[in-house]
Every structure is written in C-alpha cells, then in structure tokens.
Amino acid sequence: MAQPIVKIGGHEDPFAMEKEVYWYLNQLGIQENIHLTVIFTSIIPKGFDGLTVSRKILGNGYQVLMVRINKALVERQQQKVLAHEMIHVKQYAKGELKLLKSNTVVWLGKKHRLSKIHHRGPWEKEAYRNDHVLAVQQRQKPDITTLASFKSKADSLVYMREVQH
C-alpha cells in the first residue's frame, strides 16, 4: 500500500521530527504518494524562513518534495515555518499547486509567474491563514497512538472546510 515516505536531515532529534511531520501529514489528510525530505539548514535563499519545492515525479509515481527550514531561526519559529511549509506540501501532494518551470506555477489550474508575486501567490493565503493554528495544534497534540484512532481523513476534511472561509 502506497503512502508518504519521510526523511529528515540536519535535525538533532530526527525521530521526534519525523513524528511531527507524520502528524502534519495525518492532520492535513495527505495520503498521496510523496517522497518528502525535510532539511534543517542554513543554506537557504536570502530572506527565506523556509521553502518547499516539488522536484520531480519518480517512475513509481512518487512525487519528490523537498522542504527547507532555516535552522538559524529560534525553535518556536522553526515549528511555525514547518507548519506553513507542510501546507504547501499538502498543496503539491494534492495537485492544487504544481511547479511548471522554475519561475512558473499552476495553482488550481491557473498559471502564475513566481518572480512578481513571490510571497503573495494565492496559495500563500491558505498557508499564512493556517500555519499558526496548525503549529499550536501540533504542540498540543494528543499522543500519537491516540491520534491514530481518530478518523483522520474525515477530521482533516472538516478542518480544511473550517479554515477555507
């Protein structure tokens, strides 16, 4: 059975971070075939706290996604940036957001040039609207075993509906 694959880099507690990332995948209803690498690094474009890119689709259908988090940020801020980037992961995984070329994305079927609207693309609205609440929920999460007993998909659909107006 296909499911997301997660790798963590540059973090002192990769196991705990992996659990966090799986919590987000569950909460956001991401069950698509993605190969997700989350790297905590200082090698990040100037002015960025974090960024998510879709690299390619593998022969087995898995979409390769890479999240970078600026590790110069304080921990609380890194948590919020991760929540923000995980919303972009959701957008890529579900095909709402697609990278066409390095400077062109398709959001809900409409092309956008990245150069002019970099932080203001409509896909950012959803991310900025929800990243804080999502990060708080993550910190207050019930034990992961309890979480697994939830009907995660139904819960996340309700969540997404609540946050979309």
Ligand SMILES: [Zn+2]
């Ligand atoms: Zn963003």
